[in-house]
Amino acid sequence: MVETKDGHWIGAKIADDDQWRFPEVDSVPEKFKQCILLFEDEYFYYHPGVNPVSMSKAMIANIKAGKTVRGGSTLTQQVIRLSRKGQPRSYFEKIKESILATRLELRYSKDKILALYASHAPFGGNIVGLNIAAWRYFGIQPQQLSWAESATLAVLPNAPGIIYPGRNQATLLERRNTLLKKLKDKNIIDNTTYELAIAEDLPQKAYGIPKLAPHLTEYLTKKHKGEKIATTIQYKLQQDVNAIVGKHYAQLKQNHVYNAAVLVLDVHTRDILAYVGNTATDRLHEKDVDMIHAPRSTGSVLKPLLYMAMMDEGELLPEMLVADIPTEIAGYSPQNFNETYSGAVPASEALAQSLNIPAVRLLQEHGLEKFRDELDYFKLRDINKPAHYYGLPLILGGAESNLWDLCKTYASLAATVHNFNNTSSEYYSHEFTEPNVLANTKKDFGSKIQHKNIFDAGSIYATLQAMKKVNRPEDEVSWEYFESSKEIAWKTGTSFGNKDAWSIGVTPDYVVGVWVGNADGEGRPQITGVRSAAPILFDVFELLPKSAWFQPPYDELVERSICKQSGYLASSICQKTTQWIPTSGTKSTVCPYHHLVHLDAKKQYRVNASCETVDQIVNESWFTLPPLMEYYYKRSHATYKVLPQYRKDCTGRVEKNMEFIYPKTDGIITLPKNFDETTNDLVLKIAHRNPRTNVFWYLDGTYIGVTKQFHEMSISPKKGNHMITALDEDGYQIIRLIKINK
Incomplete structure (x- = not known):
């Protein structure tokens, strides 16, 4: 049996012998206690385990009738009989039960013996014990039973096979009402309570076992077999999360998606507050698999x-x-x-x-x-x-x-x-x-x-x-x-x-x-x-209370100047902003993307000492990404400024202006074939900082063409090793070594 901390039952698993039974109860609710004592053993609290008067009367009545028409067993003896399953009903067995009953009385209190009876008595079908009987027949906990419900359950163990709820209604009603009248005659209940009780309907069929968290129930009962397990699950939250999963499952299955799982944890205690191991799908779609633990x-x-x-x-x-x-x-x-x-x-x-x-x-x-x-x-x-x-x-x-x-x-x-x-x-x-x-x-x-x-x-x-x-x-x-x-x-x-x-x-x-x-x-x-x-x-x-956001852990943060454009630690030439960063971030790299560039007086071209006097050179900080990063970055950043070109009269201006987009690295390339078995071309592609420049292409040292603006070159290399070379107007060269595997 699995329940919430406040006693709501959320699931259970049937015993290995296919009987529904719960762990032993600690106490018996007062209403059921009064009913069972009056019906089964009115002198329970006064005898030492056996009642000689009751046994004598029962023996005489049975002999006269030539069959068993009356029982003389005390509740203590019935507890012994329940523990000695399968023993034949005989006078010799009765003597054994009597001896064992007196021993049981010496060992346990009367309340404990009554609790043992309530825990192990049969209540019809495969229902054993008061707890499960109260739920199966009335859908409530034992302590919530009315007088009529308590009386109904009290008469069931005496003949559970004959007066199972839903059958033999007349016999069950007669016995229940007889017991209720005895309760009234003994002044245990008043006349009004009696009249209301006999007006209550009898149970017609068994209530279903709660399945609020079936996968959690399975998970826990494997580890705590036969135990009553109180969990950290919040009953209302579990119900609501189940409803949410059910709503989304109705939509998901339309796309042939059949399984889902949800877990809710309390951060402070690490308690599990809701546990939905799967949707309410069918066996074909693995409804019994607990997806919370599935890899x-x-x-x-x-x-x-x-x-x-x-x-x-x-x-x-x-x-x-x-x-x-x-x-x-x-x-x-x-x-x-x-x-x-x-x-x-x-x-x-x-x-x-x-x-x-x-x-x-x-x-x-x-x-x-x-x-x-x-x-x-x-x-x-x-x-x-x-x-x-x-x-x-x-x-x-x-x-x-x-x-x-x-x-x-x-x-x-x-x-x-x-x-x-x-x-x-x-x-x-x-x-x-x-x-x-x-x-x-x-x-x-x-x-x-x-x-x-x-x-x-x-x-x-x-x-x-x-x-x-x-x-x-x-x-x-x-x-x-x-x-x-x-x-x-x-x-x-x-x-x-x-x-x-x-x-x-x-x-x-x-x-x-x-x-x-x-x-x-x-x-x-x-x-x-x-x-x-x-x-x-x-x-x-939306079901959970609103949380105030985390406070910054200032003792593990440090305030530093950060380069606004790159997010790196700021250098002396960066546009700066102040940020709180993890303390270990102080070991990080200073911005590598800002450089001082030398421009002419109009800031149209880059220059150097070979083509411009020092007094006409303007020094400016420039945010520059490597060519391949720049190629994609500038598409979505309209404010990104590409480095100006060197003025034509400047010398010594060779620099890294381009990178391969494809092939990305040296390596083996397999060219796909078309349906007609012809092999597709290999398309070479580069990113150049100045797309308008001319790029000259070579395959294994042989010139194969020039590109401008869109630097892509289609080739049909033979199987084997090849060297691809791209050379721009400024003399900057990049090389890829590839192997064609057709």
């Missing part, structure tokens, strides 16, 4: 951990520009979800937009092995292979995890910032711990310590700030303009092939995690974190 591809939900790790190391600042350009690393070519490039994008924006290319490049910079080792700290049990097994796709969903582990990780990170601000800038030694679902268990977060557990509070806070910028679903657009809106740091994830959609949200008080997909792994076009999982996430957050 699934993580999509992008690990990206925030990488950003925290790099800020903690001083390798990244919140607004630092990171490259978003065509990339190939050891044969691996990541693509952004929208298959476009930004050239360069602030780190916070790259995280908010969940750009794949910056994440892969940052993982390579940080170190795959190093990040894989850092993940071990979070005890993500499904990430159990070495770094080389996952490779760089680790950050894009190349590994599997589960909703339980991911939610506990985000909850621990949120608690780290919150607790740091609520102590003397200290951490808890056991901050990263398992969620708790048992009502009588309190998590031990350890002692206060001065050093961080894994990432410092400043790096975590900066990442959570970036996660607030993630574009919300359509219903949540412009949320920040509404006073009632909630500040939530959240992250989505979509696995390769649209098989898994994730959405995990964090506030200082709560973590909500959502997974949507098909348990059998079938992908569907609409399965994305934003479209499928995020709407559920925000509906669930």
Whole structure:
């Protein structure tokens, strides 16, 4: 039996012998107690386990009738009989029961014996015990039973097979009303109560077993078999989350998406407040699989951990520009979800937009092995292979995890910032711990310590700030303009092939995690974190109290001058702004993109000492990205100014003005074939800082053409090794070595 802390029953599992029974009760409700004593054993509190008078009367009546017409067993004897299942009914067995009953009376109190009877008495069919009987026949707890309901249950153990509710109504009604009259005659109930009681209807059929959290029930009963389990689940919240999942399931299944899971955690206690392991689908679509613990591809939900790790190391600042350009690393070519490039994008924006290319490049910079080792700290049990097994796709969903582990990780990170601000800038030694679902268990977060557990509070806070910028679903657009809106740091994830959609949200008080997909792994076009999982996430957050946002952990932050355009530490020639950054960020790089350039007096051309006098040279700070980053960056940044060209009369002006877009790196290229078996051409492409310049192309040292404005060259190389050379008017040359594998 599984219930909430305040006693609401949320689920149960049938016993191995196919009997519905609950753990033993500690006490018996007064109404049922009065009914069962008057019906079964009126002198229970006065005899030593056996009642000689009752036994003598029963024996005489049975002998006269030639059959059993009256029982003389006390409740104590019936408890013994229930414990000795399958024993034949005989006078010899009766003697044994009597001896054992007296022993039981010496060992236990009368109230305990009565509780044992109530816990193990049969109530018809496969229903054993008062607790389950009260629910199955009346849908309530035993203490809520009326006098009529208590009397009905009191007469059932005497002949459960004969007067099972729904059958033999006349016999059951007669016995119930006879007992009620005895209660009135004994002045236990008054006449009005009696009249109202006999007017109540009899139960016609059994109530269904509550299934408010069936997957949690299954999870807990495996570990606590046969126990009564009080949980941290909030009854009303669980009902409402179930309703939300049901509403979205009705929409999702129209796109052949059948499964979803939701987990809600209290950040401060790590208690589980709501647990929906799956939708109310059918067996064909794996309704019994608990998707909260099922390993699934993580999509992008690990990206925030990488950003925290790099800020903690001083390798990244919140607004630092990171490259978003065509990339190939050891044969691996990541693509952004929208298959476009930004050239360069602030780190916070790259995280908010969940750009794949910056994440892969940052993982390579940080170190795959190093990040894989850092993940071990979070005890993500499904990430159990070495770094080389996952490779760089680790950050894009190349590994599997589960909703339980991911939610506990985000909850621990949120608690780290919150607790740091609520102590003397200290951490808890056991901050990263398992969620708790048992009502009588309190998590031990350890002692206060001065050093961080894994990432410092400043790096975590900066990442959570970036996660607030993630574009919300359509219903949540412009949320920040509404006073009632909630500040939530959240992250989505979509696995390769649209098989898994994730959405995990964090506030200082709560973590909500959502997974949507098909348990059998079938992908569907609409399965994305934003479209499928995020709407559920925000509906669930609407059920939760509003949280004040995290306070900045100033003891792990430092105020520094930052280059306004690049997000790097400011140099003396940057346009500056002041920002709070993680303390480790002071070790970061000074802006590499601002340079002093020498211009002529009209600022039309670059010049140098070979073509202009010193007094006519104007020195100006210029924000310049590398050619390939610039090629994509300037498309969406109208204010970006390309470096002016050198004046024609200047010498010594060769510089890096171009980069290959394709081929991205030296390597092997396989050219696809058309339906007619002809091989497609290889299209070479470069980015040049000055597109209007002429670029001359060579294949294996042989001139093959010139391009201007659009620097693309189509060639048909033979199978084997080749050298591609591009040379601009200023003499700057770039080379790619490739192998054609037709």
